[in-house]
Amino acid sequence: MKKKIVFVILFFCVSGGVFSQINEIGLFAGGSNYIGDIGRTNYIYPNSFAVGGIYKWNMHPHYSIRATYIYSKLSGDDSESNNSFRKYRDLSFTNDIHELAVGIEYHFFKYSLSKTGYTNTPYVFLEAGTVNYGTSEELGGGRTFNFTMPFGAGFKTILAPNIGIGFELGFRYTFKDDIDSYPFDPDDPNVQINPNNNDWYVFTGITLVFGFGREGCYTGSF
Template structure:
């Protein structure tokens, strides 16, 4: 950056005024020389938590869809912002562990996520036409675990305080927030289809700071206390082992206060995997392998 005060002293007044005008006019064009992208995402969503024995149970794969805006800062760095909607689910009925089968819990939840992050591209996309990339973001997401009763009706689980959240008898168990922060990160590959269209595929893991995506985390609370505070419906959905039918597992009775219900050792995760398609525009310096090297201020008056 030139020393403007020194430049002012060295130039006649009329020339200096022209320089100032040129700088003011050209500044926007220099910023415009970077690409913008707008596009969409279509894929699947998965969950990892207390209601699956494996890290991820593909039997409970659900859909996800989203939209994004990106800006290429240079050939390797891309800033991204996006909004994604997906659904996650899990159930004890497909587990093999007898204790989990007897617990007989299930859940489903929508996930709505807004994220802001950065991609690092390993190659120059305009030169190679393809590049792998990694990304990291910060996101705000919302969720709401529900389940189905024996008649197929939807039941909202948070309001039932199934693990004593918000009850005076369990002061350390605070009600969980339905809006949380997550840390999305992952990897993908993008392909330059034409000068304007970019296709990609990515997998993104979401580290959360809650263990209640599935409404399961700690231990059972006293049945009578839960009954008095939240009613019989809360008791019925805190433990559903009495609904078990068929197979080698016999129906159970509500466990004693303090019996393990979930595991708070690890927080829950969710994952979005899918395809992206983006339209890019701007760029100023033209398309092609040498685009970045040829970027320069244009459309500026001369004097």
């Protein structure tokens, strides 16, 4: 057992230059838009605010483990759609959501808030999470939970020592079709909501983080 522990320590301390294993904590602020059965069909069209928090554990200059919490109001209005049927139908909704997700972030270039030269990089991320939102009386009322799969891309850079800023675009796929709060009714031509198209929503915004923590011995060369 001791040999295994020593081997693991040595594995993370091979030659290649010390990388500071620090934590990042900060804020996300921006906008959101819904993609579903009501309103516009634009993939990126922020029309509501979104705000939240973000935490990252920088395991390596090329990747981090991240956790996010974001609150937003999602809305859709058929009167703003370019689709003639939706304009005629004229439905609308508003729903507030709370999302909690955990995943991994990959940096295309080496990045660190505390190591000289690793100052900016584009990145991609993939998370798994849960989202809480309200439902209509026809769908049971109250609030419910749903699984969500956030993924997206961004660019980040160092604003000041141990302070980073970034721009991030993230798509969220859900596994239900009830964020718009309308049931499917085949007998009512005014409420034609496709039950086979699960909802999507998108967050677009800025991240501002503060780095803290002690230097670690991980020294990967890639």
